[in-house]
Amino acid sequence: MTTDRLTRQLAFVLELDKLKTILRQTLLTDSSRQENDAEHSWHVAMMAVLLAEYAPEGADPLAASRMLLFHDVVEIDAGDTFIHDDKGNADKAAREQEAADRLYGLLPPDQATELRALWDEYEERATPTARFADALDRLQPIMNNFATQGGTWKPHNVTAGKVLKLVERIKAGAPALGEYAEGLVEEAVRRGYLLP
Amino acid sequence: MTTDRLTRQLAFVLELDKLKTILRQTLLTDSSRQENDAEHSWHVAMMAVLLAEYAPEGADPLAASRMLLFHDVVEIDAGDTFIHDDKGNADKAAREQEAADRLYGLLPPDQATELRALWDEYEERATPTARFADALDRLQPIMNNFATQGGTWKPHNVTAGKVLKLVERIKAGAPALGEYAEGLVEEAVRRGYLLP
Numbered sequence: 001m002t003t004d005r006l007t008r009q010l011a012f013v014l015e016l017d018k019l020k021t022i023l024r025q026t027l028l029t030d031s032s033r034q035e036n037d038a039e040h041s042w043h044v045a046m047m048a049v050l051l052a053e054y055a056p057e058g059a060d061p062l063a064a065s066r067m068l069l070f071h072d073v074v075e076i077d078a079g080d081t082f083i084h085d086d087k088g089n090a091d092k093a094a095r096e097q098e099a100a101d102r103l104y105g106l107l108p109p110d111q112a113t114e115l116r117a118l119w120d121e122y123e124e125r126a127t128p129t130a131r132f133a134d135a136l137d138r139l140q141p142i143m144n145n146f147a148t149q150g151g152t153w154k155p156h157n158v159t160a161g162k163v164l165k166l167v168e169r170i171k172a173g174a175p176a177l178g179e180y181a182e183g184l185v186e187e188a189v190r191r192g193y194l195l196p
Numbered sequence: 197m198t199t200d201r202l203t204r205q206l207a208f209v210l211e212l213d214k215l216k217t218i219l220r221q222t223l224l225t226d227s228s229r230q231e232n233d234a235e236h237s238w239h240v241a242m243m244a245v246l247l248a249e250y251a252p253e254g255a256d257p258l259a260a261s262r263m264l265l266f267h268d269v270v271e272i273d274a275g276d277t278f279i280h281d282d283k284g285n286a287d288k289a290a291r292e293q294e295a296a297d298r299l300y301g302l303l304p305p306d307q308a309t310e311l312r313a314l315w316d317e318y319e320e321r322a323t324p325t326a327r328f329a330d331a332l333d334r335l336q337p338i339m340n341n342f343a344t345q346g347g348t349w350k351p352h353n354v355t356a357g358k359v360l361k362l363v364e365r366i367k368a369g370a371p372a373l374g375e376y377a378e379g380l381v382e383e384a385v386r387r388g389y390l391l392p
Contacts, residue, residue, distance in 0.1 A: 002376050017225040020235045029213040039216045042238035046265055069242055180198050
């Protein structure tokens, strides 16, 4: 017999499918199309496992991986907000809180509370685990932008200064990876993928 | 300074991007297109967290989640083999072993060994964790097929008997979810999504 609890959990599982249709600005490395939120979440969750040794003291890389699996779920309702879109970022928090209410509300209350807390921890970047997760979420699009010769940067006239602000966040969550990203940005400017 | 170790790890991270272009037979729940391996891996890794309480004794759901993140990486080279394609399944193992050699060989040797062992554990289904992971990997396409009114089943004339064999594997790794899947298959036959 299927319990009410399982029914709610599976309704959430089915709802998650929609994250596969939410597009980000980032291109795939072969430039064939924009990346979606579900595959992006997979990519950064993989990075948390593969790059665990660069996590700062006190961070739990496997917990960061789980955090990254869930970090964009609210975008099912709120949509993806391009990080260099200042206008879209002004009401992003309000839109995402409303989305979190509806989406996590599909789950049994204990799980809703737990996963909502996980997402809050991520958003607040108050713990080493959350800062490590955030660093990977910043690094992956920089890597894809470099691989696509400025695929997102060029059409949006993004400058090195803007990207270096994100690199600061990578440094805060994974110093060695921040240093790597900084080198990538410098090389991107030299190659003309990114405005100085 | 970027070490040789980090260079290898990041080369693997970039290579992973290709999994986003490997298509499976399963459709998204809105029937708009086929699902790719990266977003599928994300979906089942999420299920391991959300449905952890249905894991059998001795299984580690968070380890299963990590296992599911990696379970299809070999398909970057070997491609996806449709589960009801008997011909494709005949040489699947050999193609995937070769793929694992090349892909995990991009990583530093210690990580290559660790992640290869994780994939072997998954493939052999010899541990409760691996059987739980396998159960979720079987359940998700059944859920999507039901949601799309037989999206993959109908064009391939799949019968209930074939799907019920997969349900046995779900039961072996997560009995309550297997029972749920069995009910879904029966209902799918009643509705004409699946041949009796």
